[in-house]
Amino acid sequence: MKSELDSSGFPTNGRIAAIDFGSVRIGVAICDPDRILASPYEVHSAIDWQQDGEYYRNLIKAERVVAFVVGLPIHLDGGESEKSAQCRDFARWLAQETGRRVQLFDERFTTADASNRMAVAGYTRNKKKKRIDAVAALVLLESFIEACRYRGKIAGESALDRPAENEGLD
Known part of the structure; x- marks a missing residue:
C-alpha cells in the first residue's frame, strides 16, 4: 500500500x-495502517540516542512505519522548557536520520493518563515502571x-519547521 501525502507532505x-x-x-507505540488502533510497542534506552539511527531504521523496516510523532512537553501556560528543546533536537535528528516525516505534538498529561490506565489495569509498581x-x-x-x-488535517508541527536553537550562530 503506497502512502498518500497531505499538503504538508505528511503521509x-x-x-x-x-x-x-x-x-x-x-x-514507542505504533498504530495500524488505517490509524484506527494503536498499541504500545516497547521501551528503548535513551542513552546515546544520537547513535541509535540503526534502531529507528530497523523499526521502519520491521513495522512498515511511514512517519513519526514525537511528544513535545509544553507547560500549562503554553511555554516551553529545556526538555522541549531536547525533544525538538531529537525530532530533528530522527527526521534527518530516517528520512521520514516527524511531527511534534503536545504531550501534556500523556504520562498521567498512562499511569491512570495502568493503575486501572492492575499493573504492579515494578511492571508499571517498565512499561x-x-x-x-x-x-x-x-x-x-x-x-x-x-x-481534518495533520496536527502538530513538523520537526523541521524551526531551525535548531544554535543553528546559524557563529
Missing part, C-alpha cells in the same frame, strides 16, 4: 510510530490521530 495513511522521548527511556513510557507513547499516538481526524 495520510500507513503506520505511525509515536515517541515519548525521555532522558533515560524512550517509549509506562510505551503506554505514554500510546496515549500520545491516540491523541494525535484523534486531533488529525477532528481537524
Whole structure:
C-alpha cells in the first residue's frame, strides 16, 4: 500500500510510530495502517540516542512505519522548557536520520493518563515502571490521530519547521 501525502507532505495513511522521548527511556507505540488502533510497542534506552539511527531504521523496516510523532512537553501556560528543546533536537535528528516525516505534538498529561490506565489495569509498581513510557507513547499516538481526524488535517508541527536553537550562530 503506497502512502498518500497531505499538503504538508505528511503521509495520510500507513503506520505511525509515536515517541515519548525521555532522558533515560524512550517509549514507542505504533498504530495500524488505517490509524484506527494503536498499541504500545516497547521501551528503548535513551542513552546515546544520537547513535541509535540503526534502531529507528530497523523499526521502519520491521513495522512498515511511514512517519513519526514525537511528544513535545509544553507547560500549562503554553511555554516551553529545556526538555522541549531536547525533544525538538531529537525530532530533528530522527527526521534527518530516517528520512521520514516527524511531527511534534503536545504531550501534556500523556504520562498521567498512562499511569491512570495502568493503575486501572492492575499493573504492579515494578511492571508499571517498565512499561509506562510505551503506554505514554500510546496515549500520545491516540491523541494525535484523534486531533488529525477532528481537524481534518495533520496536527502538530513538523520537526523541521524551526531551525535548531544554535543553528546559524557563529
